[in-house]
Amino acid sequence: MNNPDSTTQSVISAAIxxxxxxxxxxxxxxSQATIEATRKQLLATLPNDGLGLTETIRxxxxxxxxxxxxxxxxxxxxxxxxxxxxxxxxxSDNFVTACDQNVQVHLPTETIATDIxxxxxxxxxxLLDFKPESWPHRTFTTGATASNVLGLACGREYVxxxxxxxxxxxxxxxxxxxIVEAMYxxxxxxxxxxxxVPHSSLSKAASILGLGRASVKTIGREDAPHKFDMKVLRSxxxxxxxxxxxxxxxxxxxxxxFATSGLEDMQELRSLCDMYGAWIHVDGAFGILGxxxxxxxxxxxxxxxxxxxxxxxxxxxxxxxxxxxxDCGFFLSRHRNIxxxxxxxxxxxxxxxxxxxxxxxxxxxxxxxNSRRFRALPVYASLVAYGKSGYRxxxxxxxxxxxxxxxxxxxxxxxxxxxxxxxxxxxxxxxIYIIVLFRAKNEELNKRLIESxxxxxxxxxxxxxxxxxPACRFAISNWRVDVKKDLLLIREVLxxxxxxxxx
Ligand SMILES: *Cc1c(COP(=O)(O)O)cnc(C)c1O
Numbered sequence: 001m002n003n004p005d006s007t008t009q010s011v012i013s014a015a016i017x018x019x020x021x022x023x024x025x026x027x028x029x030x031s032q033a034t035i036e037a038t039r040k041q042l043l044a045t046l047p048n049d050g051l052g053l054t055e056t057i058r059x060x061x062x063x064x065x066x067x068x069x070x071x072x073x074x075x076x077x078x079x080x081x082x083x084x085x086x087x088x089x090x091x092s093d094n095f096v097t098a099c100d101q102n103v104q105v106h107l108p109t110e111t112i113a114t115d116i117x118x119x120x121x122x123x124x125x126x127l128l129d130f131k132p133e134s135w136p137h138r139t140f141t142t143g144a145t146a147s148n149v150l151g152l153a154c155g156r157e158y159v160x161x162x163x164x165x166x167x168x169x170x171x172x173x174x175x176x177x178x179i180v181e182a183m184y185x186x187x188x189x190x191x192x193x194x195x196x197v198p199h200s201s202l203s204k205a206a207s208i209l210g211l212g213r214a215s216v217k218t219i220g221r222e223d224a225p226h227k228f229d230m231k232v233l234r235s236x237x238x239x240x241x242x243x244x245x246x247x248x249x250x251x252x253x254x255x256x257x258f259a260t261s262g263l264e265d266m267q268e269l270r271s272l273c274d275m276y277g278a279w280i281h282v283d284g285a286f287g288i289l290g291x292x293x294x295x296x297x298x299x300x301x302x303x304x305x306x307x308x309x310x311x312x313x314x315x316x317x318x319x320x321x322x323x324x325x326x327d328c329g330f331f332l333s334r335h336r337n338i339x340x341x342x343x344x345x346x347x348x349x350x351x352x353x354x355x356x357x358x359x360x361x362x363x364x365x366x367x368x369x370n371s372r373r374f375r376a377l378p379v380y381a382s383l384v385a386y387g388k389s390g391y392r393x394x395x396x397x398x399x400x401x402x403x404x405x406x407x408x409x410x411x412x413x414x415x416x417x418x419x420x421x422x423x424x425x426x427x428x429x430x431x432i433y434i435i436v437l438f439r440a441k442n443e444e445l446n447k448r449l450i451e452s453x454x455x456x457x458x459x460x461x462x463x464x465x466x467x468x469x470p471a472c473r474f475a476i477s478n479w480r481v482d483v484k485k486d487l488l489l490i491r492e493v494l495x496x497x498x499x500x501x502x503x
Contacts, residue, residue: 011053011054012053015061016094020090020091024073024074024075024480025070025074026074027457028071028076028454028457028458028460029069029071029454029460030066030067030069031457034066034067037067038065038066039067041059041063042064043059071460072084072478074460075478075480075482075486076458076460076486076489076490077459077460077478078460078473078474078475079461080475081253081285081320081435081475081477082320082478083286083317083319083320083321083322083323083477084323084477084479084480085324085325085378085479086324086386086479088381088382088385089324089378089379089381089382090378091381092377092380092381092382093324093325093378095377096373096375096378101113102372102374103117103363103372103373104362104363104364104369104370104372105362106360106361106362106363108360113374116374116376116380117139117140117363117376118138118360119380120376120380120383121135121139121140121332121376122138123380123383124316124330124379124383125138126388127291127292127388128289128316129292130291130332135314135332135333135334136334136336136361137154137333137334137335137336137361137366138331138332138333139331139363139367140328140329140363140372140375140379141328141329141330141331141368142327142328142329143317143319143329144199144201144315144317145201145204145205145329146368147285147315147316147317147329147330148201148204148281149208149368150313150333150367150368151205151283151314151315151331151333152202152205152206152209152211152247153209153342153343154312154313154333154335154338155279155281155312155313156191156209156211156245157173157174157175158312158338159243159245159277159278160172160173160174160182160186160188160191161173162243162277162278163186163187163243163277164182164185164186164187166277172185173341175342175343175344176341179209187241188241188242189241189242190239190242191215191242191243191244192215192217192243192245193206193211193215193216193217193244193245193246193247194217194228194233194244194245194246195216195217195218195247196218196219196220196225196227196228196259197220197225197226197252197254197257198216198218198247198283199249199252199253199285202216202283203216216247219232219233219236226249226252226255226257226258226259227261228259228269230268233246233272234272237272238276243277243278244273244276244278244279245278245279245280245281246273246278246279246281247281247282247283248260248269248281248282248283248308249283249287250283250290250304250305250308251284251285251287251290251304251433251435253475254437254464254466254473255418255419255435255437256287256432256434256436257431258287258290258301258304258433260304260307260308261303261304262304262307263303263306263307264307266307266308266310267310270307279312279313280310280311281311281313281314281315282311282313282315283315284308284315285315285316285317285320286317286321286434286477287305287433288305288308288314288316289316289321289322289391289395290302290304290305290395290433291305291308292388292395293305293392293395297430298399299430300430300431301399301433311334312333312334312335313332313335314331314332314333315329315330315331316329316331316332317329317330318330318375318378318379320477321394321398321434321477322391323382323479324375324379324382328375328379330379331367339365339366340365340366343364343366343368344365345365345370394479394481397482397483398478398481399434399476400483401476401483401486401487402434402435402436402474403429403432404483404487405487406429406436406438407425407429408487408490408491409436409494410425412494413441414442414494415438415439415440415441415494416438416439417436417437418439419437419466434475434476435473435474435475435476436473436476437464437466437471437472438471439466439469439470445497445498445501447470449463450463450470452497452500452501453472453493453494453497456496458489458493459489459490459493462475
C-alpha cells in the first residue's frame with residue numbers, strides 16, 4: 001500500500017524547486033517521437049494500490065512532462081495569442097495551490113482573499129487607465145470566453161429591461177422570468193448582437209445564453225471590415241421590437257486591427273446606443289493592454305483604445321498579455337445592479353454576507369462560479385512586481401518585434417504583408433500591434449508555408465486564411481521577447497524556408 005500522505009514535505013518542495021529551476025525549452029514543440037513515446041506511458045487503468053507520492057512525481061516529471069508542448073514557456077512560440085507566465089506569476093500560482101483558498105463569499109473577518117481579489121482588479125483598472133470606481137462590477141473569470149459570456153448575459157438583462165422601461169412600466173428581468181417571458185413582457189421579438197470581426201467565442205457565448213449564434217450580425221464596412229458601417233448600425237438599432245448589444249472588437253485575432261480609431265468613434269457609438277437602449281460590450285481580450293502605451297510611436301494603438309471607458313462592459317484576458325498562468329480572464333462592468341440581477345444566488349442563507357453598497361461584492365453573486373480558484377493572486381503579484389512601467393516595457397518589446405517582422409516582410413521579395421494596403425511603410429508599421437499576418441508570394445510555398453516554418457522547430461506560427469487563401473500569422477505575446485535576438489532568428493527561418501523551396 002502506498003499512501004501519498006505518509007511522504008515528507010521535503011519531497012514536495014524538491015519537486016517544486018526542480019520545476020522552477022528547469023531552463024526554458026529551446027524547442028518550440030516536442031518531437032513526434034517524444035509525443036508518441038510519452039503517450040504510451042499514460043496509465044491505462046486505475047491502479048488498485050496507488051503509486052505513492054515519490055513514484056507519481058517521477059511519473060509526471062519523466063514519463064509525461066516531455067510530451068507536453070510548454071508552448072507558453074518557449075520564447076519563440078508565436079502560434080495563437082497564448083501569452084507566457086512571468087516568473088512571479090508562476091510562483092504565486094503555486095502559492096494559490098498550496099493555500100487552496102476558495103474565493104467565493106466576502107468574509108472580511110475570516111480571510112483577506114476577497115480584498116486581494118478586489119485590489120488586484122482595481123490595480124488592473126489603474127494599469128489600463130480606467131477609474132476603479134467606475135467599474136463596480138468587476139471579477140476574475142476563467143478566460144476571455146467566460147468574460148464574453150458575462151458581458152452578453154449582462155447586456156441581455158439590460159437591453160430587455162431598457163425595452164420594458166420604454167414600452168411598459170413593469171420591472172422586467174431575464175434573471176427572474178427567463179428570456180422568453182421577459183421578451184414577451186418587453187414587447188420585443190429579437191435580440192441582436194451587432195459587431196465586426198468577432199472572435200468565435202462571441203457566438204459561443206450567444207449560443208450558451210439562448211440568444212443564438214445567428215443573433216451575431218457582422219456589420220463591417222466593405223472597405224474596412226473591422227470598422228462599423230454606421231449607417232447599417234443605425235438602421236438595425238432603429239428596428240422596432242428588437243433590442244441590441246453592440247460588441248466592439250478591440251483588436252481582432254487575425255489582423256490585430258481594432259474596431260474603433262479614436263475617442264469620437266466610441267462617443268458616436270455611445271450616443272447611438274443610449275438613444276436605443278443598447279449595451280456596449282468590448283472584447284479586449286488582448287487589445288485592452290494597448291491602454292498602457294505612451295508616446296508618438298504608439299499613437300495609432302493609443303487612439304484605437306481611446307474611449308473604451310464609454311463601454312458598459314469589457315472583456316480582458318489574464319493569460320495572454322498580462323502573462324499570468326492559464327485559468328485567468330477578467331470582466332469589468334459599470335452596472336452593479338445588473339450583476340446582482342443576473343448572478344445572485346437566491347435564498348442561500350448559508351452563503352450570506354454583509355454586502356453593503358460600498359463593500360466588496362461576494363464573487364459568487366457577480367459571476368458564473370460559486371467555489372472559485374484564487375486566480376487573482378498571480379495577477380496581484382505580477383502587477384506589484386512589474387508596476388505600470390514594467391508592463392509597458394513588456395508590451396513595447398512585443399510591438400517592436402511585431403513591427404520588425406512586418407518591416408522585414410514589407411521589404412522582402414518573397415513575402416507579402418496582409419491585409420494588402422496602399423499606405424506608406426511608416427503608416428502601415430504604426431498600425432501594427434502584436435499580430436503580423438502575411439503570406440508567401442509563391443503559391444506553392446504559401447500552401448506549405450506554415451508546415452515548412454514549423455518543421456524548422458525553431459519558431460512556431462499558426463495558420464489562418466485570408467480572402468480564401470492560406471495565410472500565416474505571428475502572434476507576439478510573451479514577456480520574454482528579446483527584440484534583436486528573436487528578430488534575427490525569425491528572419492533566418494523565413495529566409496531558410498524560401499531557400500529550401502528554390503534549391
Ligand atoms: C483569445 C480571445 C478570446 C478567447 O479567450 P480565451 O481566454 O481563450 O477564452 C476571446 N476574444 C478575443 C478577441 C481573443 O483574442
